[in-house]
Amino acid sequence: MLLSKELQDKVVDLLVEDGLVDANLVRRAYLEVQKSGQPILAVLKSKKIATDDCVQHATAIVTKTPYVDLRNIRFDREKLAVIPQEVAQRQRAIPLEERDGVLIVAVLDVTNIQRTDYLSTLTGKPIRSVMTSDAGIENALMQYVADMRDMDKVAAQEEASAAEKANAQTITQDSPISKALTAILDYAAKSKASDIHIEPLEKSLVIRCRIDGVLRKTMELPKSVEAALISRIKIMAKLKIDEHRVPQDGQFAVNVNGNIIDLRIAIAPVVWGEQVVIRLLDKTGTSMDVEKMGMTGRALKDVVEGISRPNGMILTSGPTGSGKSTTLYALIKRIKSDAINIVTLEDPVEYKMDGVNQTQVNVDAGLTFSAGLRSILRQDPDVVMVGEIRDAETANLAVQAALTGHLVFSTLHTNSAAGILPRLIDMGIEPFLIASTLNTVIGQRLVRRVAERRESYQSSELETAQIRQIVGDILPQSSGDVAAVSEKLGYPNMPVANSSSFTLVKGIDSEETPNGYKGRAGLYETIAVDDDIQKLIVAHATSGDIMRVAKMKGTVTMRQDGALKALAGITTLDEVNRVASDLA
Numbered sequence: 284m285l286l287s288k289e290l291q292d293k294v295v296d297l298l299v300e301d302g303l304v305d306a307n308l309v310r311r312a313y314l315e316v317q318k319s320g321q322p323i324l325a326v327l328k329s330k331k332i333a334t335d336d337c338v339q340h341a342t343a344i345v346t347k348t349p350y351v352d353l354r355n356i357r358f359d360r361e362k363l364a365v366i367p368q369e370v371a372q373r374q375r376a377i378p379l380e381e382r383d384g385v386l387i388v389a390v391l392d393v394t395n396i397q398r399t400d401y402l403s404t405l406t407g408k409p410i411r412s413v414m415t416s417d418a419g420i421e422n423a424l425m426q427y428v429a430d431m432r433d434m435d436k437v438a439a440q441e442e443a444s445a446a447e448k449a450n451a452q453t454i455t456q457d458s459p460i461s462k463a464l465t466a467i468l469d470y471a472a473k474s475k476a477s478d479i480h481i482e483p484l485e486k487s488l489v490i491r492c493r494i495d496g497v498l499r500k501t502m503e504l505p506k507s508v509e510a511a512l513i514s515r516i517k518i519m520a521k522l523k524i525d526e527h528r529v530p531q532d533g534q535f536a537v538n539v540n541g542n543i544i545d546l547r548i549a550i551a552p553v554v555w556g557e558q559v560v561i562r563l564l565d566k567t568g569t570s571m572d573v574e575k576m577g578m579t580g581r582a583l584k585d586v587v588e589g590i591s592r593p594n595g596m597i598l599t600s601g602p603t604g605s606g607k608s609t610t611l612y613a614l615i616k617r618i619k620s621d622a623i624n625i626v627t628l629e630d631p632v633e634y635k636m637d638g639v640n641q642t643q644v645n646v647d648a649g650l651t652f653s654a655g656l657r658s659i660l661r662q663d664p665d666v667v668m669v670g671e672i673r674d675a676e677t678a679n680l681a682v683q684a685a686l687t688g689h690l691v692f693s694t695l696h697t698n699s700a701a702g703i704l705p706r707l708i709d710m711g712i713e714p715f716l717i718a719s720t721l722n723t724v725i726g727q728r729l730v731r732r733v734a735e736r737r738e739s740y741q742s743s744e745l746e747t748a749q750i751r752q753i754v755g756d757i758l759p760q761s762s763g764d765v766a767a768v769s770e771k772l773g774y775p776n777m778p779v780a781n782s783s784s785f786t787l788v789k790g791i792d793s794e795e796t797p798n799g800y801k802g803r804a805g806l807y808e809t810i811a812v813d814d815d816i817q818k819l820i821v822a823h824a825t826s827g828d829i830m831r832v833a834k835m836k837g838t839v840t841m842r843q844d845g846a847l848k849a850l851a852g853i854t855t856l857d858e859v860n861r862v863a864s865d866l867a
Contacts, residue, residue, distance in 0.1 A: 286322075286342065286346075288323075290345055291322060291323050293345045295309060295323055297345060298327075298333055298337060298338070298341050303333060303341075304333045308332045309327070312326045312327055312332055315330070335417050336352070336354070336418055339414055339417075340352075340416070342414070350413065351379065351414070351419070352415070353377065353389060353419025353420065353423055354416070354418050354419050354422050355422070356422070356423075357426070358377075358423055362378055362380060363377075363426065365378040365381075365406055366378045366388070366402065366405070368427040370402075371423070371427060374390075374401070374402065375391050376388050376402060377390075377419075377420060379413070382411075384408065384409065385408065385409045385411050386409070386411070387413060388402060388410055388412055389413050389419065389420070389423075390412050391415070391420065393412040393413070393414055397524065397525050400511055401518070401524050404460060404511050404514045404518060407460075407461055459508070460508060460511045460512055461515065463508065464512060464515055467481075467490055467502070469539055471561075472539045472544060472563070475494065475802075476494045477494075478498075478560060478562055479492055479559075479561040480493070480498065480558070480559075480560055481513070481516075481559040482553075482558050483506075483509055483553065483557065483558065484506075484555055485506075487503050487504065487505060487506055488504040488505070488508060488512070489502075489503050490503070490504065495800055495802065495803050496604065496729055496731065513556075513557055513559060516550075516559055516561075517531070519535050520533030520534060520535050520548040522548070527552060527557060530550060531549075532547075532548065533547075533548045534547050534548060544564065545564040545631075545633075546561050546562065546564070547562040547564070548560075548561055549561075564631075564633050564634070571609075571612055572613060573610065573614065576606070576610070576613060577804035577805040577806070577853070579772075579773030579774070580772045580773030581771075581772070581809065581838060582725075582807040582808065582839065582844070583773065585810070585811040585838075586725065586809055588722075588723070589722035589723030589811065590614055590722075590723075592690065592722055594685055594686075594687075594688045595685050595690060595720055595722035596682070596691045596692075596721050597690075597691070597692050597722055597724075597725070598693055598703050599611060599695075599724075599725040599727060600694065600702060600703050600726050601694075601726060601727045602698070602728070603696070604729070605728050605729055606729050607694040608629075608633055608694065610725065610727060610805070611668055611692050611693075611694065612633075614692060615639060615668060615692065618666065618690075619636070619639065624662070625638070625664065625666040625667075625668070626639075626641075626642070626662055626664040626667055627639060627640070627641045627667075627669075628644060628652060628659055628667075628669050629668070629670035630643065630652070630670050630671070631644075640662070642655055642659070652671065652672075652677045653674065653676040656680045656684070660680075660684055660687075665689065665690065666689065666691075666692070667681075667684055667690070667691050667692070669693040670693070670694065671693065671694050672693050672710075674710070675710040675711045675712075678707060678711070678712055679711070679712065681693055682717070685720040686716070686720055691720075695707075697726075698726075698866070699726040699808065699826065699830065700724045700725055700726030700830075700833075701724075701726075701810060701829040701830040702726070704717060704721075704724070704820055705825065708820075714821045714822075714823060717820050718812065718820040718821050721812040722812060723809055723810070724809065724812070725809050726807070726808045727808075728805070728841055729803045729804070729806070729862065730804055730845060730848070730858040730859060730862055730863075731800035731801075731802070731858050732801060732803060732853060733789065733799060733854060733855060734790035734791065734793075734800060735801070736791040736793070736799075737788045737791060737799070737852070738788065738789060739787070739852075740789065741785070741786060741787075742785040742786075742787050743784075746785070747784050747785060749846075750785055750846055750856070751780065753842055753843055754780075754843050754847060754850075756780075757839065758777060758778065759777055759778075759779050760779070760780055761779060764779075765777055772839065772847065785850060786850075787850070787855065787856065788852045804853055804854060806842075806848070806859070806863060808840045808841045809838065810829065810830075810838055811836075815836070816829060816832065819832060842863045845858070846859060
């Protein structure tokens with residue numbers, strides 16, 4: 284316990300008055316304090332002028348703190364079990380008893396608020412701290428070893444059995460903080476949220492969930508629960524609860540209503556505390572079928588042809604959260620068979636697939652994308668999936684893998700499919716290598732789907748003009764062209780381009796379908812790298828030039844795909860404008 288000089292002097296005076304220390308030795312100790320600068324109580328203990336128990340007891344009296352002598356106490360094993368042995372040893376804290384719902388814990392320093400919060404979160408009970416000595420703590424810890432040996436064996440057996448069933452945590456504590464965290468996770472899982480944002484404000488704690496790609500405020504908690512809630516998350520993610528100055532990342536899995544959900548935790552200091560962002564990876568609600576995800580027509584044809592080749596590269600592009608990894612998983616699932624060896628390198632491994640050898644990137648251990656890819660290529664793979672091409676070294680290795688007979692899947696952060704090609708050139712890849720290895724490039728975004736409860740309406744004059752501007756040249760030009768164009772583009776019953784208005788839909792707003800949306804669909808554009816596109820790549824053509832040629836060959840752009848999906852009743856023009864207004 285850190286005491287002021289004045290309080291330390293009072294403790295020394297009390298020890299002298301009670302005859303527990305020699306006054307002459309105390310004067311010598313003060314001389315030592317002047318030389319070394321150490322606190323007087325530390326000098327008394329180090330010089331064995333006073334015992335630790337005497338100093339602690341006197342400190343408790345001076346600071347008016349309850350004190351218990353644990354040196355000769357025999358503990359009940361059930362009471363000790365309230366705090367696990369390793370925690371008791373690390374925190375130097377011994378559970379004594381529970382009174383009126385409050386757990387009384389003996390510690391060396393009652394002023395350590397962080398430890399109190401930690402123990403409260405761990406046990407789910409309010410904590411009242413009392414002082415004891417180091418010898419008393421050691422006596423209790425010895426009884427942990429003696430009395431809990433059998434209990435540890437049983438616990439180890441139960442842990443092994445539980446680990447075989449599922450490597451996930453279930454939040455079962457009855458404390459208010461545990462209930463709050465459970466409620467937040469339950470709501471996020473039920474709403475199919477992709478992220479949870481826990482954001483501290485000056486006087487409150489705001490919880491927001493990203494549902495169908497849009498953040499929505501779900502609850503506001505009092506500021507008083509902030510420390511305990513964030514400590515609880517840190518404990519479950521095995522992070523440092525006493526570190527508040529630097530960002531921390533962790534992960535754990537939870538069992539929510541019978542579903543195992545992997546959570547990725549990112550904690551960062553902000554002005555009013557610490558912000559927590561939780562990424563939810565729920566494997567139960569994700570379709571692994573490219574058709575169900577919204578890929579159709581020319582895009583589907585290009586992709587199927589690309590993955591049917593024995594070697595080459597299939598690259599997907601789009602901003603963060605646009606479903607690139609999910610598309611890759613769907614394509615891997617489509618080609619998976621016992622006849623081929625599929626190896627992946629991911630960060631993180633979002634969905635575990637039987638029959639696929641998946642590797643998790645571990646930068647701290649030296650397993651980067653580039654280092655891992657070198658290793659993968661020695662494992663006789665037929666198909667290689669690299670979660671993301673982030674640097675020139677990884678890009679070169681991926682190209683070399685495609686050149687040596689492997690089918691390579693990966694992602695890049697660009698705004699469009701055509702943007703992939705100059706991006707690879709910027710990374711230092713020779714244009715002729717890009718041209719000879721690329722099979723198909725995919726650009727994608729995600730839009731919200733219109734909910735099942737919906738209503739139809741005729742497009743306004745502005746909406747009609749917008750539709751004609753985006754897809755007027757690819758819509759059927761007459762009623763006689765409807766069947767052929769609909770089959771080519773993959774959308775049934777397409778309207779005629781010169782219609783006076785178009786039939787659109789909008790969902791009905793409700794608690795389960797905010798703003799009339801539920802679920803998401805992909806907007807896709809694909810470019811099959813044929814001889815003409817290869818010539819453009821070798822000639823260092825811009826992404827605009829490449830896309831113009833691709834459109835002449837039948838490529839449907841993401842914005843056009845969005846407008847066609849709006850006409851088909853899958854989404855709305857507002858959604859298409861929200862996610863693809865920057866695209867041609």
